[in-house]
Amino acid sequence: MDELSILIGGKAGDGIRQAGTIIGKLIGRLGYRIFLYDDYPSLIRGGHNFSVIRASGKKVLAHKDKVDIIVALNQDTVEKHHEALTKNGIILYDSDKVKSEGVGLPFSQIVKEHEGAPIMRNTAAIGAFAKMIGAEWSLLERVIKDTEKKATSLNLKIAEASYRLVGQRFFDMKQLPLKPLPIVSGNEAIALGAVQAGLNLYIAYPMTPASSILHYLASHEDELGIVTVHPENEIAVAVMALGAAYAGARTMVGTSGGGFALMTEAISLASQGEYPVVFVECQRAGPSTGVPTYTMQADLHFVLNAGHGDIVRFVVAPGDTEEAFYLTALAMNIAWEFQIPTFVLSDKHLSESLFSFDPDTIEIGASEPLLWDKKAPYKRYSFAPNGVSPLAFPGDPEATVKGTSYEHDEYGITTEDPAKIQKMQDKRLSKKPALKKRLQQIEQVKIYGNENSKTAIICWGSTKGVCTEIAEELDIKVVQPLIMEPFPVESLKNTLADVNKVIDIETNATGQLARLLACNGITIHETILRYDSRPFTVDGLLNRVKEVIS
């Protein structure tokens, strides 16, 4: 089979995400490319969680409404999703708990017989699932051994008992001639990208959907050679990060919109004091608390404008894990090359979805910041044509390093002299043309689909996955700006010059990219928005695009 979609559902606490991940890894080891969408409400036990795993012989970055297999650990999964089943689809369910058509197996009973914990019903489901798609037992055994580090032998026994109960294969998933790829979430790719560019400190206060960056980096501190800190609130997070950057540590912070709101005074301080820090903003549905575990792209203008005063900033918007990795590394490098705050704009859909991730396609490392050459007495804010003053750090016996939130002279002493004020503001602002020049070396706008099409979709961030797929099908063009500030206006204008229908597609209520494009003189002809806090699906969006291009 070229492609298979699986939906696994149950209550919170049933281990749905974990089971989805193992299913992803199992099919991933057959060489398939994986996308996993995780849908869960904001509660700890109960409710209804589901994951959709889509496997394909080619790269996939989005899920579909229709699925081939439903794995039901609760009745809700059958009730809510049975209509999603394709014509030849099958429901695999726990016959001890769920009434349904399809393949029912006594998962609860199997777990009980092996004296396992109730959550191990997910392992029983995985065992049966593996047999249904024709996977060898030895393959599943290896995946479970590599993934389930606790109670491994018990999980293996439960999986095997369930595996043996299934008499036939329903889908034929053969080993593909492709190298299995690691399966990584957007947040994990952001974390690894920062490490690749020399991360020393990650500082964060928990907030969905950014928390998994903190969890991931905290649990791999020693392997990755970094330090994580969890302070009292996001204000402390951001200011701590500046204090650490002042002392020479490459530092990143991460949060969602509400926490980011608390960080805005530190963004201003980062600008005035010229402290390099990377801010990750994983958007979720707002305003305010909004819908904490669901997605939205509604903080674009907030991030572009956060902080009082005139600020030079760098904002990236990755759309998949390779971009998340590369652009986060770039954000770290740019922060240190230009001594400015930089921003990685993600959202729940990118941050918490899983993707097959190919690190070999990306080349980036840590770039060197401009360091003081010790020739003249040190001045923290010495004037330079590109606005970048050489760095020295406290502890250097020959430098006195004076960082400040006040307008200041080159040495860092407060000034209220009008000429000095304007000159220092000009110094900071002169980084923007220098940054634009630096960015000419890299791809700022990506084009997909039929490059010559007169119809183009324009999208940003996580929406890229679904848009590129439907563009292939409709033989139209997709334009995706990777950098939202400095906004690559010329590149966008060039690539849209011959297009007579531009369709803006975003998951927010007001069309924030459309507004940014309009501000820059780029015309949008159609806008397709989704703002029920759920991401677009391939089949769902395809119908909406067909409506506007017919």
Add this chain to the structure above:
Amino acid sequence: MTKLKELDTYAQNTWCPGCGNFGILTAVRKALGELRDEGTDLHKFVIASGIGCHAKIVDYLNVNTFYSIHGRVPPAISGTKLANPNLVVIGHAGDGDAYGEGVAHLIFAAKRNININMIIHNNRVYGLTTGQFTPTSPTGFKGRSTPKGSPEEPINPIELMLSSGATFVARGYAARTGLLKELIKAAVKHKGFSFIDVLQPCHTFFNIYDFYNEKTYELTEENHDPTSYEQAMAKAREWPYETEEKIPIGTFYQVEKPTYEERLLKGRIPANMTPGDIKTVLEHHL
């Protein structure tokens, strides 16, 4: 011997004549000079401030400084300390700064016992914003935002810091620079979170030199045991920052406990670390 002139910058001092901040600056300069003579290199110091009259102190000191924002001195210097624990960090803050805008940060810095030093210029009035009541103004204080008198009772920061877990808690007085210098030196030498509340009369908006001169008395070995939490709390409660009682100054409390950076960093210096190869971690994702 360090010449104190070496510690000065070209910045013009703009504090009002008679300002309590002069006494604090004098004590800090002397403490820095003596600490240097006793072996702590001057370039290892980082001095931070918040926003307000007190904060100008960083412009007047020719050492590494971090002029931060209102209320945020504890996280700013905590970040610096965590990035490079070999640095000696001293944070100056005002009472509005430390006990109002950023009180959560102060409590958490004490709770963690991070090895930083906080010196609070407590003039009990907002000076630079021209005379409003602060968290430590006495009840009934007539400021520009409370012309009928402050309707709130003051916070007792000594009590607050003791109950938050601070391992060095002291009170100084800006007019007693000799004692204050010794307190600052003891705070810097203390391993763990150090806190000094400095009574600093505001000559313009709340001039109470005479009151402090009359009411203050020094804590000594004879009248206080600073290793006793109960005695420290009792001494803290002698003066609730109102207008009647005697005011103890000196070291209320000092004990040794593991520091935050000892527990968190375990000898690592983040600013000097080089991250590992992500390849090994990615193998877990297959």
